[in-house]
Amino acid sequence: MAQMNIFETSWIDIVNEAIENIAKGEELPEGSLQLVENLSRDKQKVSSYSVAILKPDYPRGINPNGKAKNALINIKSVSKKTNPVDTLVVSIPDSILPMVRSRFPDLSLVKKDSDPITRANVAADCKILNEFFSFVIKSVLDKYFAEGSDAFGCCSRYEECSDAKKCLHENKLYARNCIYGSHLAQGHIFYGKNRNV
Secondary structure, X not given: OOOOOHHHOOHHHHHHHHHHHHHHHOOOOOOOEEEEEEEOOOOOOEEEXXXXXXXXXXXXXXXXXXXXXEEEEEEEEEEEOOEEEEEEEEEEOHHHHHHHHHHOOOXXXXXXXXXXXXXXXXXXXXXXXXHHHHHHHHHHHHHHHHXXXXXXXXXXXXXXXXXXXXXXXXXXXXXXOEXXXXXXXXXXXXXXXXXXX
């Protein structure tokens, strides 16, 4: 997909492009990483958006009635009468806050005493919007899997994966929790013809 021009597109398109690129790069199942609308209490209008992981029913039969939704970040568009450009208020998990501060030192980060979450204030027409969302979504996704409780040792394909020197699992969203897969990604191969540990 061609790079979008910030002045020809909306911030929602930019977030969706970042999501699509991350999902392709991570080989996630189609539709498993999405921008979803959060409705107001009266269900009459969209109050904010969340970048969320929608886990498909996998292994099959575990959750046949739907997809589990796990929000990674929340985004709220705020309009002010004094400024014609909307400000995006983006929740930043504490676990990636130091990385965000280091990568985007000029970004306004606000944490109120009454609010446990730090929020980034970004102009909707900011030139770094694509880079910002790509970095934040990927960082939160990595932390989500690193800190997740769904970890497992390996699946039945460990020898095939060892020979290929990479994970061959059919569902890369599920496979992100494979401990052996993380060893393979670091070049540590425990089985097969390529064994080096």
